[in-house]
Amino acid sequence: MTEDWKNRVFLTLNAGSSSLKVALYGAYDDTPIITGQADRIGPEGTLKLKDGEGQPMQVVAGDLTTHDGALGAAIATIRTARPDLRLAAIGHRVVHGGAQYTAPVVLTPEVMEDLGKLSSFAPLHQPHNLAGVRTAMAAFPGVPQVACFDTAFHRGQPFVNDTFAIPYRYYEQGVRRYGFHGLSYDYVTGELQRIAPHLMAGRVVVAHLGNGASMCAIYRGQSVASSMGFSALDGLPMGTRCGQIDPGVLLYMLDQEKLDTAQIRQILYNESGLMGLSGGLSNDMRSLEAADSPEAHRAIDYFVFRIQRELGAMAAVMGGIDALVFCGGIGENSRVVRRRVCERLGWMGIEIDHGLNAQGSQIISSEFARTTVMVVPTHEELVIARAARAVAGVPAKEAA
Ligand code: AMP
Numbered sequence: 001m002t003e004d005w006k007n008r009v010f011l012t013l014n015a016g017s018s019s020l021k022v023a024l025y026g027a028y029d030d031t032p033i034i035t036g037q038a039d040r041i042g043p044e045g046t047l048k049l050k051d052g053e054g055q056p057m058q059v060v061a062g063d064l065t066t067h068d069g070a071l072g073a074a075i076a077t078i079r080t081a082r083p084d085l086r087l088a089a090i091g092h093r094v095v096h097g098g099a100q101y102t103a104p105v106v107l108t109p110e111v112m113e114d115l116g117k118l119s120s121f122a123p124l125h126q127p128h129n130l131a132g133v134r135t136a137m138a139a140f141p142g143v144p145q146v147a148c149f150d151t152a153f154h155r156g157q158p159f160v161n162d163t164f165a166i167p168y169r170y171y172e173q174g175v176r177r178y179g180f181h182g183l184s185y186d187y188v189t190g191e192l193q194r195i196a197p198h199l200m201a202g203r204v205v206v207a208h209l210g211n212g213a214s215m216c217a218i219y220r221g222q223s224v225a226s227s228m229g230f231s232a233l234d235g236l237p238m239g240t241r242c243g244q245i246d247p248g249v250l251l252y253m254l255d256q257e258k259l260d261t262a263q264i265r266q267i268l269y270n271e272s273g274l275m276g277l278s279g280g281l282s283n284d285m286r287s288l289e290a291a292d293s294p295e296a297h298r299a300i301d302y303f304v305f306r307i308q309r310e311l312g313a314m315a316a317v318m319g320g321i322d323a324l325v326f327c328g329g330i331g332e333n334s335r336v337v338r339r340r341v342c343e344r345l346g347w348m349g350i351e352i353d354h355g356l357n358a359q360g361s362q363i364i365s366s367e368f369a370r371t372t373v374m375v376v377p378t379h380e381e382l383v384i385a386r387a388a389r390a391v392a393g394v395p396a397k398e399a400a
Contacts, residue, residue, distance in 0.1 A: 011091070209330035362375060
């Protein structure tokens, strides 16, 4: 590595409504130098940072009541610990790139204006993501900033997976099935291309199972169907989100229960999914597995059922399946969920080796199975860092 790139670093930012995740990467090493997270930004805000060895860092005191303050405190901590580092570019996670943004884009005033118009499509995320961009622009004038979109990976989907069967004018207005978790699918696709290119040339279903959960059918490297749609509510049940729901239920809530949109939003986003089905027991799979109660069972049963159903649908639209890949906190760590999802799927060529599954090996399918089943830990921040490196012009020939 030349001296020029040795101390230059790339910051990734993921700004949510009350949280801010940061990570710092070097020009070539894919292990972050520093990671951190501010939570409950407001009167009870907290900030934690860890160095590359996972050791907690001494946080410089700051104002954690605003995103600006939290970013300032994170930057001050990093600067104090590593005065040698120079910031080369910043990458942002932005949930919505609309129909037009199919790849990361350098943030200019024009792009910011475009992205601001998409806030009505993702009112819970987009305004916070863009506020994070403005904060970073004010803190680092002149440093190039790039937006990476959760929707971009899916933009090549065929029309039939991009639309709803409502009056066509809605499609034209942008009411489409955008799909999300694109940074995760981008990373996993890249990993598969590296470790098993023959699979990537075929029909792959990736199940991103975390607190947010979705699945994506990937045919020859291209997303052809996703379980999430217009919003991040559709598809699989999640920690607290409902997943697929008959719109008639919403009409019932409106007409019969006389709930307003804020109340329905609260139910669908925050009181449903694993949390709702378990009767408020937990949104956390680890806790549900440990609880081993009827309430926990019915939540896990439904989660597994919907994954299997989606898997069948995705295999059908691709004309079969060559690989099933698990990622996300549950996909990477819950051998119970992986085992249960793969049960009774012999007809799809899916059969796991219980020993390999228990160990969480990279390949968990049995030796004789027709379909490869894998666990690939995802790394969304790294996708953002790579986009920031590209914008800064890190010479590819020097990549490790
Ligand atoms: P994520 O949003 O990707 O961080 O995933 C969070 C989810 O992963 C939560 O439901 C956690 O309970 C779940 N999870 C993490 N570790 C485990 C584990 N060892 N067993 C079961 N679920 C886990």
